[in-house]
Amino acid sequence: MTAHPLDTNAVTALVAAATAAPSLHNAQPWRFRFLRRSGVLRLYADLERGLPRTDPERRGLHLGCGAALCNLRVAAAAAGHAAVVRLLPDPADAELLAEVELDRAAPGDASLAQLQPAIRRRHCSRLPFRAEEIPAAVTQRLCEAARAEGAQLLFPSAWHVRSVLELVRDAEGREALDPDLRGETARWARTEPSGGAEPADGIPAEAFGPRPRSGAASVRDFAVGRSTHGRGWAAFEENPHLALLGTASDLPADWLRAGQALERVLLRATTDGLVASVTSQPLEWEELRWAVRDPVSAMAQVQMVLRLGYGPAGHPSPRRPVTDVLEVL
Template identity: 70%
Template sequence: MTTHDVDAHTLASLVADATAAPSLHNAQPWSFRHLAAQGVLRLYADLSRALPRTDPDARGLHVGCGAALFNLRVAAAAAGRSPVVRLLPDPAEPTLLAEVALNGTEPPDQALAACCPAIPLRHSSRRPFSERPLSADLQDRLSEAARAEGAQLAFPGAWHVQELLELVQDAEGREALDPGLRAETARWVRTGPTESAGASDGIPAEALGPGRYGPATPVRDFTAGRPVPGRGWAVFEKNPHIALLGTGHDGPADWLRAGQALERVLLVATAGGLVTSMTSQTLEWPELRWITRDPASAMAHVQMVIRLGYGPEGHPSPRRAVNEVLDVV
């Protein structure tokens, strides 16, 4: 086999791992094209899966596609390859987000390959976590994971965490008053097991977690008041562990880097025994996004709010089949 060759089984495995990445509302806004003669796999934005009310500038779409790109790099390294990535390679084709040459000549990145076992284990957990503290060593490893992808991870202090919880409440109130936004969310959220049967995208009822008693938590309630049969209620942690992922600039390339950093952080967290969930509610309103910044850090633009801790694993969300997202030419 030459360095250009990728057999069909390996190609399907690489794309399957890529599509295990998280995305806004699990919309999975990506597609792939394999240029077999060049040994190149292209990543495209699938604008039919964009969320124009929730994500009008497509920042979240790029973050999700960046996470898929990171998984692809991890899977390629685990398969003994050294992928070479070009972000936004053609300004005339803005939906072409990245080109990945699978025939790089450098030795495979073993740190990337080591992340591969965590890919199928990572699921967003929207259940209560314990308040067991995170060790300084684990926080350092998570911060280093973000730095390795050109991003920054900050762990805000207790006072700022409480302010973030208030911002989540503010964002929830704004969403409740926006029928278009609520309708867009409802399109992607299943409220009953029978509805989710056979679904290949969106958030199934089983992955929503319980409703909450008490004050705000950094866990998005995707149901917006819609009833979910059999859904229970729970008290969530009073002092959640929160991390802010950010970048120095705020354009499409930065969003793609943030997505790669996000997935690297999530996989390192999963390998370290943590469960995670994410919220972008406060980032969907420009004035709230600015306040989300941790003034004690030098972070310029927050790209994701991550909740981490020890607790029950999340329920898997469905994924589209490889043949739905991959084109071979």
Template identity: 65%
Template structure:
């Protein structure tokens, strides 16, 4: 019996969910191509949306595309399909990051399917969080989520969290002195008030969150001294909950796996009532990245620093229309 293939409406829905993933500066550095003849969906990196000053090696690009791939897997599983994915399937084309084939199944991965409702709810929150502790069982669940995707999540102790905060501020000072990095950030962040015409990418002003009074939280200030009408000041949590996501190796394959692990952690956190923001500032500086690693863990390379807690959900950031990122051939 011939295995049924996906139709265009189903793959469009899956890609719409995929593009809800986070990416560095919300550059959305992905494109998809669906081959009707064999039902295969390809994920490509979009070099035109790379960030050569902020992300010169493409690590952040791969993380974002990996997160989109995980959302795709979740969406397909929730719809009754089994997604079978091959990472970096063509050594001659480094922009082809993954191929996914879909098989209908009556026994989908329930753990994946249950995360589907969190895709639309997950937003980066750059607002103050409460000082409430995260329950140990939820922390264990987040660590297990990373492990399921071949990565590792650790919660460093208070001393190391403080050292990470210092590294974040060192990285921000370096960025402030680097006009090329600062210019790249400004090109992808929007200070215009809500309601004015804006692109369907980048970070809008309402997603910056308030200015930080003090320096207790690793939330990045995307305004970087530019005026943002109506933006307030606020005190952030004194003891931020920080998690480190990492891998043993540090190659494009590891970055894609880390991106999938990152999104699995974020969706599981959202399902558990947590909000999060991503902290990449010190990871963008090679001379600082090594120091972010928890010396008591066996993690080889930190791929992302995650701030977690209880607080207001961040606003949705714009996404490009599916028609702009999906080619059906």
């Protein structure tokens, strides 16, 4: 039991920060349970919000929940609370992904605390970026952020970037021919502009970004062939800055670590003035995923492809209220 457990209001604020994390199709597949007597906050997978066609192994679900866990740790550190995390603490309960012991008597992690302002500013940008190089000092900080979470961030060479872009297009073609996959995407991606009572999850039409008129776009087209009112066309960057996020192995604990690393990298990027988008399309097909890996690197398992650069911030996607995802016992 912690010496100074948090009260419910403090935990509610931490969970609100956690739910600002990105997730596949913004399905927000997480639930939290706070045990007041012990000061332990539990993170559960919400399997009803899984994507059985897009993410049958629930790798993406774990990444999203890992990203939420990272946000929670950042917010806790900024509030001056220590957080001790145990991943997959109960082998008999596959839905229990992590336990976080919170204590306001011990100091928080200063390196995480400095990322807290970026939590609300971070949005996936599916807009064109400027043709501007990212300084080496910035990419080094991004790589260090991934390493701090037990993952690796790699900026592949130009020829491998082209290979990854071809795999993205291959995955798009496969999705276009799969009615079940298109239907699952359509469930979470709304083509009509927001108005009135907006849903608290999914991708709003305003966040789709324009269709690429030219350039090498690696962003996912959530319209999937459907018409979208007012959606225009734009020229994307010819040579996008892609990065591969990966881990040494490919088990659920690795997916949770990769999710924490992904969010820490995105928060670091936001802090340094970058914008980003992510794509998992070629990673969702077993026969394509192996080819995403850079053969000259030591990265064993690619977990996410990131596009980084300088440009306009993306449109925010909605979030479920904390009351829907937090249970206090």
